[in-house]
Amino acid sequence: MNWLLVVAGAVVGAPLRYLTDRSVQARHDTVFPWGTFAVNVIGCLVLGLLSGAVTFGAAPRSLQVLLGTGFCGALTTYSTFSYETLRLAESGARFFAAANVVASVVAGLGAAFVGAALAQAL
Template sequence: MTLLMVVLGGAVGAPLRYLADRAVTARHDSVFPWGTLAVNAAACLVLGFVSAFALPGWAAALVVTGLLGALSTYSAFGYETFRLLRTRARFLALANAAGSVAAGLGAFALGGAAAAVFGA
């Protein structure tokens, strides 16, 4: 049952990540990976929110591991930061690394604060 929940969540999260990344990237004429930054921050926001609630195991597998695991992507973040370094865009690589960590932590905290409003 748990594996099925992870698969179902991932089946939604992976295409959602791709579509959101493409939508954000299409709006920016830049080599900076805005799409990956946006989807990772969004996943952290939702994770911060749902972490405040006691989810049953199946729901955690579906939402946290499946959906949010597929939505966020550390590998793309690492690849895009390395690609910026290889093209000598050192400032953008540093901005991506620092900005991604700051945005993720901030979004997680914001999600947790929003959950508190809902009584979590």
């Protein structure tokens, strides 16, 4: 049964990732991968909120499987983050490559922390 929840979440997360990435990136005329950055930070926030809610007993484990594993797993993308960072470094945009790594880690961890803190507060 859990695998159906994962699939259902992924069915929504994957297209939303693509559409969000394209929408965000279209608004920026830069080599920095804002679309991937945005979906990853949003996914970290959602996962932090969800994990906090499950930890504090405000949400069932099945919701974590549906939204955490399925939705967030399909929404976020470590492989695209890695590829885009490598592409930036290889093309000579080393500052943007380093900024992508640092900003993604700091913002992702910060978003997860904020999400967990919000869950605890609610």
